[in-house]
Amino acid sequence: MTSLSELFSNYVLNVALISWFSAQFIKTLLFFVKTKKFNSERLFGAGGMPSSHSASVCSMTIAIAKSDGFSSPLFALSFLLAGIVMYDAMGVRRAAGQHAQIINMIVKREKSDITSFIPKNKEQLKEFLGHTPLEVLGGALLGIIIAMVVPVQLFNK
Secondary structure, three states: OHHHHHHHOOHHHHHHHHHHHHHHHHHHHHHHHHHOOOOOHHHHOOOOOOOHHHHHHHHHHHHHHHHHOOOOHHHHHHHHHHHHHHHHHHOHHHHHHHHHHHHHHHHHHHOOHHHHHOOOOOOOOOOOOOOOHHHHHHHHHHHHHHHHHOOHHHOOO
16 A cells, blocks of 8 residues: 555656646546537547647656756656656647548548548547647646645655
């Protein structure tokens, strides 16, 4: 049981999880305000404002800086990981979402042989995959603010 209590007292992990959950909650709330419809997929799904991926990696980076310092190897690793995650969210994942959107439009219009390539258990491809630069920035700022506000002593023994 000590390993479980150590897990729950891990400042970096907990701040990253708080940031992820906060971003997902805000994303769901903003979707509801915009569409007047509750979509439970927004609680766990990718894409949308703010980016939960950006929020979690940025909060992790700031939390490591607060606990281990800016000169630590962990900070360097976390900083580079955050950059890669955010770049990927705006690049490859965003492009994949745009491709899915176009493919879904083609399938709706054509109803030809292309439907044989679509998996039977899914009617449409997921379109919420990546993020706009503004969504990534929103997630990054959310994560940084949460890590700055949550004190290290809250979780560390």
